[in-house]
Amino acid sequence: MLKCNECGNEITYHERVLALRSIKCKKCGVRYNIEIKNIPLFLAVIASAFFIHDYLMGVLDENLGWISFIVILGTVVILMPFNQRLEKKKS
Numbered sequence: 703m704l705k706c707n708e709c710g711n712e713i714t715y716h717e718r719v720l721a722l723r724s725i726k727c728k729k730c731g732v733r734y735n736i737e738i739k740n741i742p743l744f745l746a747v748i749a750s751a752f753f754i755h756d757y758l759m760g761v762l763d764e765n766l767g768w769i770s771f772i773v774i775l776g777t778v779v780i781l782m783p784f785n786q787r788l789e790k791k792k793s
């Protein structure tokens with residue numbers, strides 16, 4: 703659970719999924735950059751996404767390759783917010 707350092711407002715998972723690179727606290731308006739907390743974990747997520755891709759390409763018809771792509775994208779997007787920290791933007 704991430705909170706705004708200034709006002710303690712909770713930055714929700716949902717907000718972080720949509721924010722990608724930077725986020726603004728809804729309550730006090732402070733801006734944060736979203737940084738990756740744990741690089742090895744980040745790489746593990748990417749690696750497992752490719753592993754899933756390989757597996758799906760093995761079992762799916764090649765015309766359904768886009769499903770595999772969606773799965774990879776989904777995996778990364780869903781897992782990323784668990785591996786983020788907020789870095790206050792210097793204004």
Ligand SMILES: [Zn+2]
Pocket residue numbers: 706707708709710711727728729730731732
């Ligand atoms: Zn705040």
